[in-house]
Amino acid sequence: xxxxxxxxxxxxxxxxxxxxxxxxxxxxxxxxxxxxxxxxxxxxxxxxxxxxxxxxxxxxxxxxxxxxxxxxxxxxxxxxxxxxxxxxxxxxxxxxxxxxxxxxxxxxxxxxxxxxxxxxxxxxxxxxxxxxxxxxxxxxxxxxxxxxxxxxxxxxxxxxxxxxxxxxxxxxxxxxxxxxxxxxxxxxxxxxxxxxxxxxxxxxxxxxxxxxxxxxxxxxxxxxxxxxxxxxxxxxxxxxxxxxxxxxxxxxxxxxxxxxxxxx
Numbered sequence: 001x002x003x004x005x006x007x008x009x010x011x012x013x014x015x016x017x018x019x020x021x022x023x024x025x026x027x028x029x030x031x032x033x034x035x036x037x038x039x040x041x042x043x044x045x046x047x048x049x050x051x052x053x054x055x056x057x058x059x060x061x062x063x064x065x066x067x068x069x070x071x072x073x074x075x076x077x078x079x080x081x082x083x084x085x086x087x088x089x090x091x092x093x094x095x096x097x098x099x100x101x102x103x104x105x106x107x108x109x110x111x112x113x114x115x116x117x118x119x120x121x122x123x124x125x126x127x128x129x130x131x132x133x134x135x136x137x138x139x140x141x142x143x144x145x146x147x148x149x150x151x152x153x154x155x156x157x158x159x160x161x162x163x164x165x166x167x168x169x170x171x172x173x174x175x176x177x178x179x180x181x182x183x184x185x186x187x188x189x190x191x192x193x194x195x196x197x198x199x200x201x202x203x204x205x206x207x208x209x210x211x212x213x214x215x216x217x218x219x220x221x222x223x224x225x226x227x228x229x230x231x232x233x234x235x236x237x238x239x240x241x242x243x244x245x246x247x248x249x250x251x252x253x254x255x256x257x258x259x260x261x262x263x264x
Contacts, residue, residue, distance in 0.1 A: 002098075002102060003098070004025075004096050004098040004099045004102070005095070005096045005097050005098045005099065006025075006026070006095060006096045006099075007025065007026040008025075008026060009023060009024065009025050009026075009030075009099055009102060010023070010024040010027075011023060011102075011106060012024060014032070014034075014041075017034060017041075018035075019034070019035040020032065020033065020034040020035065020039075020041070021033045021074075021106070021107075022041075023073060023074045023103070025073065025096075025099065026144065028142070028144055028145055030073040030074070030142075031073035031074030031075075031076050031103075032074075032076060033074050033076060033079075033107050037079040037080050037082070037083040038080060038083055038084070040076060040077070040080055041076075042076075043202075043213070043237060043238065043239035043241070044173050044213035044215060045076060045077055045080070046237055046238075046239075047200045047201075047213075047215050047234060047237070047241050048077060048138065048140075048171055048173065048215055049077070049080055049081075049084075050230060050233040050234055050237075051169075051171060051200060051215065051217060051230065051243075052081070052136060052138075052169070052171065053084070053233075054224075054227060054229060054230040054233070055136075055169045055219075056085070058224075059167045059169075059221060060135050060136075060167065060168075060169075062085050062087075062088075063085075063087045064087065064135075065081075065085050065087070065088035065089065065135050065136065066088075066089050066133065066134045066135045066136075066165075067081055067088055067089065067090045067091070067134065067135065067136045067137075067138065068090075068091050068093065068129075068134045068136070068137045068138070068163075069090060069091065069092040069093065069138045069140065070093050070122040070125075070126065070137065070138065070139045070140065070141050070151060071093070071094070071122060071138075071139065071140040071141035071142065072092035072093065072094035072099075072100065072103075072117060073094075073099075073103075073140075074103045074106075074107065075092050075103060075107075075109055075115060075117070077138060077140070078090040078092050078109075078110075078115050079107075079109060079110065079115065082110045082114045082115055086114070088114070089113050089114065089116075090110075090114060090115045090116070091116045091118055092115065092116065092117045092118065093118050093120060093122050093125050093126075094117055094118070094119060094120075095119070095120065095121055095122065096119075097119040100117045100119055104117070121150075122139070122141045122148075122150070122151050123148075123150040123151050123156060126151075126156065126159050126160060126163065127159060129159070129162075129163035130163070131162050131163065132162075132163070132164065132165045132166065132168075133163055133165075134163050134164055134165065134168060135164070135165050135167075135168050135169070136164075136168060136169050136170075136171065137160050137163065137164060137168070137169075137170050137171070138171050138172070138173075139151055139160075139170070139171070139172040139173065140172070140173045142175065145175060146175065147174065147175065147182070149259060150261075152182070152185070152186055152189070152259055153189060153258070153259045153260050153261050154189045154192045154193065154258050154259070154260055154261075155260065155261045156189075156261075157170070157189050157190050157192065157193035157194070157218070158192070158193040160193070160218075161193040161194055161218070161220070164219075164220075166220055166221075167219075167220075167221055168219065168220075169217065169218075169219050170190070170194060170217070170218040170219065171215065171216070171217050171218075172186070172215070172216045173213055173215060174186055174213065174214045174215070174216050175211075175212070175213055176211060176212070176213075176214055177211045178208045178209060178210055178211055179208060180205075180206075180208060180214065180252075181256070183199070183214045183216065183252075183253075184252065184253040184256035185253075185256050185257065185258055185259050186216055186258075186259075187199065187216060187249060187252065187253040187256070188253045188256045188257060188258040189258030189259055190216060190218045191250070191253070191258075192258060193218065194218030194219055194220060195219070195220045195221075195222075196218070196219050196220070196221065196222050196223045196246055197216070197217060197218050197223070197246060197249050197250070198217045198223040198224075198243065198244060198245055198246055198249050199214055199215060199216050199217065199243075199244050199249050199252070200214070200215040200217070200234065200241050200242070200243050200244070201213065201214040201215065201241055201242065201244075202239060202240065202241050202242070203240070203241075203242055206242065206244070215241075222246075223245065223246055224243075224245070225245045225246070225247075226245070227243060230243055231243055
């Protein structure tokens with residue numbers, strides 16, 4: 001157990017996978033690092049990776065990717081994207097400066113400019129982004145087991161949308177309860193900032209059978225209606241997931257109100 005800026009972190013060897021480690025922040029599983037950077041342990045990370053690969057193949061130059069990660073942990077997704085797109089520039093925004101120092105110490109993470117870790121609050125730093133300065137923004141921010149309101153509001157989504165290139169992608173990990181109220185509120189907010197939205201989750205999660213992760217996507221470009229290759233990747237995963245297109249997604253959050261920075 002190691003003290004950090006915001007609490008404590010535990011580095012635990014994975015008893016089922018040689019050379020792999022699990023990182024727990026304040027008692028909550030945060031990251032998993034395997035020997036192979038392409039080996040993502042958490043299913044939601046694999047779903048994010050599949051969506052990004054599909055979007056890059058369709059809309060972006062893989063040789064000039066500018067990727068921002070809001071929420072870092074042990075930089076598992078950033079490490080994966082550096083291995084997948086060696087010329088990409090990944091900036092990880094991590095609130096806990098001591099955690100960032102420790103993961104650099106423990107793991108052979110790529111160095112800047114491939115992978116730069118910037119200490120700070122995700123919303124505060126996002127507010128300083130220049131317009132059209134990123135191609136992909138990944139939000140994976142948690143305080144304990146919940147995402148802070150500051151990165152879940154209409155104002156935040158508009159900030160992210162402005163920072164993205166016109167052909168950019170916003171993708172978020174929403175940890176939600178079985179009622180999916182947070183996912184609905186976030187998608188309602190995202191629809192105020194992005195012309196097109198979609199989501200990814202396991203069938204049981206979408207049916208409200210348990211808590212878990214739902215991946216939210218937003219872009220000014222049309223998102224695919226029936227992406228055969230992405231669907232194939234998601235269904236072949238160890239934890240199969242469904243891609244839900246814009247028509248389904250808009251019906252899903254109908255009647256839900258978005259969150260704002262200042263509640264009335």
